Amino acid sequence: MSDRLRKYLTHFIELTDLEWQALEQQLTIKTINKKDFLVQKGQKTTQIGFLLSGSCRVFYEKDGEEWTTYFCFENSLVAAYLSCITGQPSTLSIQALEDCQLLLFDYQTLTALYQQFPVYETFGRKLAEYLFMGLDVRLAEQLILSPEERYLKFLGSPAKRKIIERIPQQYIASYLGITPVSLSRIRRRIIPV
Amino acid sequence: MSDRLRKYLTHFIELTDLEWQALEQQLTIKTINKKDFLVQKGQKTTQIGFLLSGSCRVFYEKDGEEWTTYFCFENSLVAAYLSCITGQPSTLSIQALEDCQLLLFDYQTLTALYQQFPVYETFGRKLAEYLFMGLDVRLAEQLILSPEERYLKFLGSPAKRKIIERIPQQYIASYLGITPVSLSRIRRRIIPV
DNA sequence: TTAATTCCTTATCTTTTGTTAAGGAGCTGA
DNA sequence: TCAGCTCCTTAACAAAAGATAAGGAATTAA
Numbered sequence: 001m002s003d004r005l006r007k008y009l010t011h012f013i014e015l016t017d018l019e020w021q022a023l024e025q026q027l028t029i030k031t032i033n034k035k036d037f038l039v040q041k042g043q044k045t046t047q048i049g050f051l052l053s054g055s056c057r058v059f060y061e062k063d064g065e066e067w068t069t070y071f072c073f074e075n076s077l078v079a080a081y082l083s084c085i086t087g088q089p090s091t092l093s094i095q096a097l098e099d100c101q102l103l104l105f106d107y108q109t110l111t112a113l114y115q116q117f118p119v120y121e122t123f124g125r126k127l128a129e130y131l132f133m134g135l136d137v138r139l140a141e142q143l144i145l146s147p148e149e150r151y152l153k154f155l156g157s158p159a160k161r162k163i164i165e166r167i168p169q170q171y172i173a174s175y176l177g178i179t180p181v182s183l184s185r186i187r188r189r190i191i192p193v
Numbered sequence: 194m195s196d197r198l199r200k201y202l203t204h205f206i207e208l209t210d211l212e213w214q215a216l217e218q219q220l221t222i223k224t225i226n227k228k229d230f231l232v233q234k235g236q237k238t239t240q241i242g243f244l245l246s247g248s249c250r251v252f253y254e255k256d257g258e259e260w261t262t263y264f265c266f267e268n269s270l271v272a273a274y275l276s277c278i279t280g281q282p283s284t285l286s287i288q289a290l291e292d293c294q295l296l297l298f299d300y301q302t303l304t305a306l307y308q309q310f311p312v313y314e315t316f317g318r319k320l321a322e323y324l325f326m327g328l329d330v331r332l333a334e335q336l337i338l339s340p341e342e343r344y345l346k347f348l349g350s351p352a353k354r355k356i357i358e359r360i361p362q363q364y365i366a367s368y369l370g371i372t373p374v375s376l377s378r379i380r381r382r383i384i385p386v
Numbered sequence: 387t388t389a390a391t392t393c394c395t396t397a398t399c400t401t402t403t404g405t406t407a408a409g410g411a412g413c414t415g416a
Numbered sequence: 417t418c419a420g421c422t423c424c425t426t427a428a429c430a431a432a433a434g435a436t437a438a439g440g441a442a443t444t445a446a
Contacts, residue, residue, distance in 0.1 A: 060337050067336040082329045085322050091333065114315075121314050122307075128321035129278050135328035136275045140284065142335050143260040143370050144253050147433080168393065177336050182433055184395055340403085361423065375403055377425055 002027055005050045005103050008075060012126040019117050026109045030102045038102075039080045039094040044087070046107035048079040054100030057171055060092050068175040070134070071097075071163050078102075081131060097167060147178045148186050195220055198243045198296050201268060205319040212310050219302045223295045231295075232273045232287040237280070239300035241272040247293030250364055253285050261368040263327070264290075264356050271295075274324055290360060340371045341379050 002024050009015060030049075032038060039045045041061055051074050058078070059068040069092065072078040083090035084107035113120035141150055154160050154176065164172065173183035195217050202208060223242075225231060232238045234254055244267050251271070252261040262285065265271040276283035277300035306313035334343055347353050347369065357365065366376035 060333050062337040065337070067333075069332060069336065082326060085326060114318075118311055118314065121311065121318060125307075125314060125318035125321055128318055128325050132321050132325045132328060133275060133278060135325060135332055139262060139328055139332050139335065140253050140260075142332065143262065144255040144258070170393070179434060180394075181396090181435080185433085188395080363423070372404060373424075374405080374426090378403085381425085 001029070001052065002103060004052060004075060008050065008077075009123065012130070013119050013123045015119060019119055022113060022116065023105065023109070023120075026105050028104045030104050032096050032100050032102070034096050034099050036096050037093060038078065038096065038100075039083075039090050039092070041091060041093045042089050044083065044089050045080050046084045046087075047104050048077060048081075048084065048107055048110065049102040049104050050077055051075065052101040052103060054096060054098040054102075055166060056094050056096050056100065057167070058092055058094050059174065066174055067177065068171055070138070071167060071171075071175070073162065073166075077127075079107075097171070142177060147176055147182065148190065150176045151183065151186055152190065194222070194245065195296060197245060197268060201243065201270075202316065205323070206312050206316045208312060212312055215306060215309065216298065216302070216313075219298050221297045223297050225289050225293050225295070227289050227292050229289050230286060231271065231289065231293075232276075232283050232285070234284060234286045235282050237276065237282050238273050239277045239280075240297050241270060241274075241277065241300055241303065242295040242297050243270055244268065245294040245296060247289060247291040247295075248359060249287050249289050249293065250360075251285055251287050252367065259367055260370065261364055263331070264360060264364075264368070266355065266359075270320075272300075290364070335370060340369055340375065341383065343369045344376065344379055345383065 005027070006015065006020055006024070009020075032054075038047075038049060038056060051072055053074050055074070056072045056078050057068050058070050058072065058080075059066045061067075072094075078094060080090040080092055080094065082092070110120065110124065114124055141153065145153065151172075154172070155164070169183060170180040173180045176183065178186075198220070199208065199213055199217075202213075225247075231240075231242060231249060244265055246267050248267070249265045249271050250261050251263050251265065251273075252259045254260075265287075271287060273283040273285055273287065275281075275285070303313065303317065307317055334346065338346065344365075347365070348357070362376060363373040366373045369376065371379075
């Protein structure tokens with residue numbers, strides 16, 4: 001089970017058995033149901049999850065409206081990473097869109113490993129770089145593309161096809177930064193009949 | 194002169210003289226004039242600059258329109274960091290808004306230091322985390338705030354007052370993700386006479 | 387099976403933004 | 417000094433998005 005996390009980490013670093021076991025010992029497993037929250041706005045949460053199955057949405061809430069920053073699926077990490085770094089209460093929330101099974105470890109566990117094994121410091125750097133890259137691209141799209149162009153790009157991304165198949169359209173609208181009504185209009189415009 | 198960079202780095206890490214000198218040796222100094230480009234879209238640029246004086250804007254260009262992601266001032270780093278990480282040609286451009294004096298070093302220099310001194314690996318992690326934090330906040334604002342709210346928040350940020358004083362309003366509009374005309378209307382709306 | 391719920395679409399109206407063009411204030415350089 | 421340039425504002429119109437409400441299809445639960 002935890003092998004899947006170990007394999008995921010090889011995208012970033014190579015671990016000896018000893019190094020891996022140091023992390024593996026700290027893992028816990030958790031199941032959450034659809035609509036349950038992994039993180040709630042205002043909470044101090046430093047847990048980092050690895051999704052074995054299911055999916056989540058990460059979103060900001062303001063005035064009762066929810067704006068999605070990204071979606072997470074199986075075999076990827078999910079966390080309020082900003083909150084982990086700053087130690088401040090999270091400004092975002094994470095909710096299960098399907099029943100989820102997760103491996104969990106704490107950010108403190110990770111920082112402790114930074115001291116013990118240089119390879120984990122490298123992992124921390126590459127992870128932050130990876131998250132930075134994702135946000136950089138996301139922000140650029142939000143700035144230079146119109147809502148319609150953003151939706152077309154979303155459709156054109158193979159990695160996001162599965163999102164469309166598994167995620168209610170209202171959340172895709174919230175990801176694109178528009179209302180569900182507006183997305184519905186865009187769809188009619190670009191997919192005539 | 195380079196002392197100012199050393200002092201800046203103490204926000205992230207503490208360096209011994211030996212560690213600092215390893216980087217200091219690699220520094221070059223550069224002067225660029227207002228409107229000159231530090232990075233042009235499409236270029237492979239892995240230079241990292243530390244602004245001793247002046248200011249720059251970092252922006253994406255599409256269909257002749259330019260959208261600013263952030264502004265840089267003296268005593269801060271400026272780079273196409275995404276391009277550094279990926280090794281791909283830069284998708285963004287960096288232009289001087291005032292005459293600038295910079296200390297420059299290459300991203301390769303930094304990664305070489307990762308191998309030699311663990312403290313630089315830590316710096317690399319903290320730098321990536323810092324950049325991630327900036328983007329996370331920026332994206333959230335872009336998603337949950339209206340253009341008018343974004344401008345009000347911009348006005349309310351002490352760190353950004355100097356931007357307003359030194360930067361033409363059209364670039365602030367481009368940072369807010371709206372046209373200069375639209376910003377002008379917002380200003381009339383919120384600052385009645 | 388039926389009722390309730392969720393989710394998407396559509397319509398109408400309002401608000402906001404984009405587009406284009408014109409004009410004026412202020413700075414800059416010959 | 418004066419012409420040119422940059423930058424901001426304003427106006428008029430078009431395009432797009434938000435708000436609200438209604439209706440229907442599909443799924444879920446009793």
